[in-house]
Amino acid sequence: MSREKFVYLFDEGNSNMRMLLGGKGANLAEMTLIGLPVPPGFTITSEACNAYLDNNGEFPSHMLDQVFAALNNLETRTNKKFGDEKDPLLVSVRSGSAVSMPGMMDTVLNLGLNDESVKGLATLTGNERFAYDCYRRFIQMFSNVVLNMDHTLFDDIVERYKRKLSLIFDYEIPAAELKSMIEEYKAVIKEQQQFDFPQDVKDQLVLAIKAVFDSWNNQRAIVYRRLNKIDDHLGTAVNIQCMAFGNMGEDSGTGVAFTRDPSTGDRELYGEFLVNAQGEDVVAGIRTPMPISKLKDELSGVHQQFIDTCAKLEIHYRDMQDIEFTIEKGTLYMLQTRNGKRTARAAVKIAVDMVNEGIITREEALLRVDAEQINQLLHRQIDTSVKLNPIAKGLPASPGAASGKVLFSADLAEKLGEAGEKVVLVRNETAPDDIHGIIHAQGVLTARGGMTSHAAVVARGMGKPCVCGCETIKIDMDNNLFMVNGHTIKAGDIITIDGATGNVMIGEVSMIEPTLSDEFETLLQWANETKTLAVRANADTPEDAAKAREFGAEGIGLCRTEHMFMAMERLPYVQQMILAENLSEREEALSKLLPFQRDDFYGILKAMAPYPVTIRLLDPPLHEFLPSRELLLLEVAELKHNKADSQLIWQKEELLKKMQALSENNPMLGHRGCRLGITYPEIYRMQVRAIFEAMIQLTQDGVKPFAEIEIPLVMDVSELRMLKDEIMDVYNEIKTSSGVELEFAVGTMIELPRACMTADQIATEAEFFSFGTNDLTQTTLGFSRDDAEGKFIPIYLEKRILKDNPFAVLDRTGVGELMKLGIAKARSVKPDLLIGICGEHGGESSSIEFCHLAGLNYVSCSPYRIPIARLAAAQAKLKN
């Protein structure tokens, strides 16, 4: 940082200098450059700020000299003098870093006034009330913003005067009273600060600059940066600008405006202004501002100039602008411009409209919309204009918002739901036999369980809102209520849950319905024309498959057969299979499951044909299909206590013993995945038989299905080889008996570090790879998702050990490097190997960019995230 120039006049900068001058300063310079009416001013650089902060609050040498030289320049231009008793130069002082940070110091206006210069201002403008009102405002702002004094100290004085004079608005207070108020202000300052309000205008300026610099490290700013992942070393610039006065009468005013509607994207000016007011009055809420459309009536002299300026700014910046302006005695001044924040809906419309207007290209339009933000458009959401009072916060397990009557029983939820009532199912945790309740509920709230708990997975699959692991709620099933933070919510009470934030509110909250506009379709169409990654869906039912195609899925990347096992009418057979004492018992249970599975596969393959469907054979540990061991333990104790029928006790105890034998210390690393297929080949044989039989039926029905049979949790090529032999054996049997030849592929999940390390060997036997990044993240980092997300990941994020939750955003450093290693090894033996991803990362935009860079063929994600994935895939292509 050897630069010695710390101060830039607005004429010296431009919009590319935002790192040095901050966003505000760079844009003021840019507007000056393109000839817009900007009051003259200068910017002290963020480098000066950093030097000051690094040097224990001492300005870098020469900085103040440069500041006063620039001030001199302003004096020359305006023919005014800073602190002059006759014609004083007044300035505003505003902070502005490279990234917009609302947590920092705001604005000081009218700096340069003191007991003497105020008189000059009065004389010069012929408006004593105006001058003393400016001085009063300045003292108040300076005290609050620079001296960190509580603003209520001054508000109280204003209120007292208005009461005394029976006035409603501040601007009605006459000059004489203002003078007396100013004396009271100064007395308060003296009392609180032990010094007089600074009369030396240079002192005022220096103190204000210091205050801006110091504000970079105030608590709010630090928290804001942490939350928004903003670099602590950016520093802030300081903008010092000649005042333009919106409070010089009825031909003056001030306002803020967007060049298009930031909430709908409509192409019309949006904003508000106040006549005879200074900047802070618009936001203070004392007077009600007028909509920008009234500008024509109220300040007709500048109206056309204002419209032209807005249009010019939009064309120049090639984006919707958020501007601040002031009109001083009929002259328009621009005080700020920046790209305007907007809702997802507006972002989509503006991007597409601007392409149609010839302002930007399709590629730019695709990059203009935040892929993650469009999630809002796909789910009902809480109206962001409503102020919320959440009573609890859980994990945001499935996006969307829902209101309904609290019910604690799945049966009741089904009954009332079917009767047309809106209900929210509230449980400690859900289990497979709650599914009928979830289907008929608007949403689910659970006290326990993480992002991969049953409730979360099922709800995401159904596109229903879900808040999980909301540990502060205490459910009292006996009394049909739950308690949380002092509230008692009874069954039948209405609550609202927000699955996008995890918030839980009492009562119904206003919501916005999802909107899939024409522009949205257009944008996604452009995305398809741009992206090279295919986008598939994770879908387990024909309904999900159909929904996925609506959203544009090009196949199913993950069809989890275990979710089929969870269905109520099948679970008894699944349990019979698990608890079988021997092969023939197990095969008997499997033969009962076969028709169910065949129907499942028939439906899914049909819904997706001719696109491929990746069907993963049974993956989870078997005890997941059994009832809770703890409950059974208590039941047995109860039965014994009550001296119940000994035969019954014996039966239950036998079941308990079997469950004990099946229970595992770390089921995630236990007897699951292809290990089930190796130890019980008959299970996988039943599943592939069901797949092949369904395919034969489809073929006979004139549909052309394509199945990719996927072996989970492979750690060595020999597992895959052995199971492929079993699959081919079943296929050959069926081919012989039916005479039908089928098209299918056999491949594997890559979800263990060892699979990545030996991907070259595994690739010799695999016809495709699919990275299961949920499990790969668990094993690579040694994080159990269920345990980590609730317990230590939040602390890791807070302490900045992790930048993101690695289960939400793919960890490129660890998991990503392992994937790249695996891809390179696999493609070294099979250059054209089809490789995809089916972990939840497949629907997250940053992870999708990684997948694009790593050379994957497709990503797969839940149906509701497909639009996000399509856009993110296009953006990845455009960015790289």
Place this chain on the structure above:
Amino acid sequence: MSREKFVYLFDEGNSNMRMLLGGKGANLAEMTLIGLPVPPGFTITSEACNAYLDNNGEFPSHMLDQVFAALNNLETRTNKKFGDEKDPLLVSVRSGSAVSMPGMMDTVLNLGLNDESVKGLATLTGNERFAYDCYRRFIQMFSNVVLNMDHTLFDDIVERYKRKLSLIFDYEIPAAELKSMIEEYKAVIKEQQQFDFPQDVKDQLVLAIKAVFDSWNNQRAIVYRRLNKIDDHLGTAVNIQCMAFGNMGEDSGTGVAFTRDPSTGDRELYGEFLVNAQGEDVVAGIRTPMPISKLKDELSGVHQQFIDTCAKLEIHYRDMQDIEFTIEKGTLYMLQTRNGKRTARAAVKIAVDMVNEGIITREEALLRVDAEQINQLLHRQIDTSVKLNPIAKGLPASPGAASGKVLFSADLAEKLGEAGEKVVLVRNETAPDDIHGIIHAQGVLTARGGMTSHAAVVARGMGKPCVCGCETIKIDMDNNLFMVNGHTIKAGDIITIDGATGNVMIGEVSMIEPTLSDEFETLLQWANETKTLAVRANADTPEDAAKAREFGAEGIGLCRTEHMFMAMERLPYVQQMILAENLSEREEALSKLLPFQRDDFYGILKAMAPYPVTIRLLDPPLHEFLPSRELLLLEVAELKHNKADSQLIWQKEELLKKMQALSENNPMLGHRGCRLGITYPEIYRMQVRAIFEAMIQLTQDGVKPFAEIEIPLVMDVSELRMLKDEIMDVYNEIKTSSGVELEFAVGTMIELPRACMTADQIATEAEFFSFGTNDLTQTTLGFSRDDAEGKFIPIYLEKRILKDNPFAVLDRTGVGELMKLGIAKARSVKPDLLIGICGEHGGESSSIEFCHLAGLNYVSCSPYRIPIARLAAAQAKLKN
């Protein structure tokens, strides 16, 4: 395989041709070469066998021509003719592959006899009984070995004749009766096989060769190869050799001998022989053979020649030999020689003796002893000569054998143990509060839990035998007994457990005490002079540290602080710490633990000074220190049922809730390791304070300690950086207050794939690495050790998906490659970084070889495996 030569005369081969000629054939050729008296013969190659097996049982062309040409050569040399009615050439046919395989076809003697040639033999030898006895034996062996007939068919006939003639021994049956027996034999064959016993001697030979070839793929051979990991494609050779007859009278005989005692290694001939007998009589057990020392008396004519031959063989082969010999009418013939199998004790003594005798070099001696086998020398073991009847088999959790009274209570075990009784503690599983019982027991048997269960870890640390996870035993605590496979074992009954095999036997079994001979010390001394890897110990107590030094440890590579937390008098404070509601409660509990930890570290650092001690900060999930949640659940249910004091119920329920909050789905991947240090820095601060305070005290006591403070389960450099800051903060406080400077290092375990992938980053902050290969194996393969070893690893081994249990033998393909990647990355930034291994692989010889190859600086293992590690490290150096 274009070789066209399928048959080698003994004169044409040598001992280097064992792959082609098999071990037996190669050594017969070698003995012929060095001029020892070997009956002439030839070998059909294993390549011929493989060609035959590959070609559906058809001999390769020309093979039989070569066989008969070789036979012709034998006829010329012996001046006999194959199948001749006057002077028939008789041969033996024996299988022999490159690797000794007792599961295969054995020997056929006297081939070439038929109804005519037997007469010639009778005339020629003037011994009709001899000739017909030979014929009778031949038919019997041929029928059994070549025709696969049950030998009892013939034994029954022999028994009937002996009963009829009132004879005791076979050789007493007179010629006439033998002839009649032969007719009966032939009738049985005709009846069973539907063909006559082959009279064409060429048919006899061809059938015998086929039988040997086919035997390569019989069930026993396949199972044996699987068990012993022998390549299925070796094939077997066939040795055809002129008969030498040990059954030609009192000047004839046959025997087997070792050139040194295979059980002690003493330098004296060891073996046995029978006068007037053929080979199979020695092993048949009908007559009791004489010890080889009697040879001088019984067959004095050949005694000196025999001794000289043995000496010559030993010098020639440079190893102890296991030989077969026959004496025919005073002439010595050698029929086989091979390196003799021996006990660990003998292996050590023979290797060291042979160096002293100038036969082999020290390097050869080091390579002669199987490192794994010397484990036998370090623990009491079951006498291998005893036939065992195990009633159950569990996991071999801690080597050594123990007998004692069964007790089910740790308190009682302590009481009786202190009173001098030998007891075996039998539990479903052990917990920290059973330790006093384990200390006073001879060994531990548990029904549940794997190789890393509490009982296993504690027992290995104490060097006590332990059998874990013996799931077939059903413990009935109410009646103080356990049942297993129909046996009921009551408290006080004596059992024997073998921690090396997992066997459980009723009663006391004869045992062999461990012997650490001078030769053993010498060999280990040579190992130290050879190896480049340092060997450290895993030790958690001063006693273990002292034991480790006795065994030659050069430091402690892993001191687990959590084992200290488990001690009875500390557990209440540990639990108080875990259940603390806030920081001050937690710090209060920690302050109680500090003096204990300081004393621990004082003792360990002192015992090992000046060698380094790697102290791992707290690693396991906290709920491991809490009582069983299931038991508490039942207790609460019981209390409620009995309407107990509501205050008590409330307390227990509160505890249950806290335990619920702490419980994890996959604790192995949960809130443990450095995650505890990050979330509760005060725990690690207490631990390092204890280390530093102990070091200061030691310094003041004139000891020079060196601590390596180790952070477990690091997945990212920022974890290490943050915790290193905490450590240095505590150090600086202590340095300032005490004025003492200490020597220590801060480093990390590398036990997660992500740590390997980012080892270059981690190395910048680490002063040493230690690979925790237990955890690294778990995460790389996705195997929970607790769940995998009992459930699917045995099946994986059986199906040959895994060659070895990856928790016993380091998986070089997956884990090893990740380690090499990590080492390369780390050394790219710190070329001299100290890197060790502390997983249990550190004591296993094949894994140690890998560590040597991978460039590690040291291995660390349990004290009792240090000698193994030293030897294996030397072998790794010599082999590579």
